[in-house]
Amino acid sequence: xxxxTQTPRYLIKTxxxxxxxxxxxxxxxxxxxxxxxxxxxxxxFLFEYFSETQRNKGNFPGRFxxxxxxxxxxxxxxxxxxxxxxxxxxxASSLDSSGVTDTQYFGPGTRLTVx
Amino acid sequence: xxxxxxxxxxxxxQEGKTATLTCNYTNYSPAYLQWYxxxxxxxxxxxxxxxxxxKEKRKERLKVTFDTTLKQSxxxxxxxxxxxxxxxxxxxxNGGSYIPxxxxxxxxxxxx
Numbered sequence: 001x002x003x004x005t006q007t008p009r010y011l012i013k014t015x016x017x018x019x020x021x022x023x024x025x026x027x028x029x030x031x032x033x034x035x036x037x038x039x040x041x042x043x044x045f046l047f048e049y050f051s052e053t054q055r056n057k058g059n060f061p062g063r064f065x066x067x068x069x070x071x072x073x074x075x076x077x078x079x080x081x082x083x084x085x086x087x088x089x090x091x092a093s094s095l096d097s098s099g100v101t102d103t104q105y106f107g108p109g110t111r112l113t114v115x
Numbered sequence: 116x117x118x119x120x121x122x123x124x125x126x127x128x129q130e131g132k133t134a135t136l137t138c139n140y141t142n143y144s145p146a147y148l149q150w151y152x153x154x155x156x157x158x159x160x161x162x163x164x165x166x167x168x169x170k171e172k173r174k175e176r177l178k179v180t181f182d183t184t185l186k187q188s189x190x191x192x193x194x195x196x197x198x199x200x201x202x203x204x205x206x207x208x209n210g211g212s213y214i215p216x217x218x219x220x221x222x223x224x225x226x227x
Contacts, residue, residue, distance in 0.1 A: 043159070106158030
């Protein structure tokens with residue numbers, strides 16, 4: 001079974017631009033979560049989607065948004081990029097529920113650099 | 116305030132020894148706690164989950180303990196190998212909130 005895939009793997013943007021990241025979960029997984037990982041803050045939860053609905057949301061500004069499609073693929077969008085948005089963005093999928101009650105499988109991440 | 120603490124200093128051990136990593140938490144009431152392994156430039160890989168009513172969980176050379184009184188989880192790797200070198204993250208929920216919080220992780224370096 002193929003793992004979680006994320007595209008692109010690397011991205012360089014400038015301040016003020018917007019970016020869209022894509023995640024394809026493991027086949028049959030319906031929950032997709034997004035995380036931001038930085039050396040300073042560690043791994044932080046952004047949001048979780050289940051059946052095309054945002055079910056949980058972390059403490060990030062509204063510039064961070066996401067969506068999930070009927071095939072469970074998910075995208076996240078960051079508008080008006082800031083230097084502090086430079087990070088590794090990770091997507092994780094799980095069969096049904098989110099968080100620690102169900103095993104999450106992480107993708108390789110998208111490394112975003114904002115100049 | 117809520118905190119999850121993992122030793123920020125790298126743990127250096129010799130091959131064959133047992134590595135013990137610590138995860139302490141404050142002001143959480145977790146129903147579950149997970150341990151992940153993360154290699155540089157890659158996403159975390161799930162290792163073990165332990166529930167609040169479980170004291171210990173084992174999987175091959177891995178063992179996790181969970182003490183809700185001490186608010187601490189210990190993660191052990193027995194007969195460690197250089198291939199075990201990685202960063203190990205603990206993650207917990209807050210009483211079933213389904214929003215997991217991760218520790219910063221501890222780097223383990225196993226020397227041959």
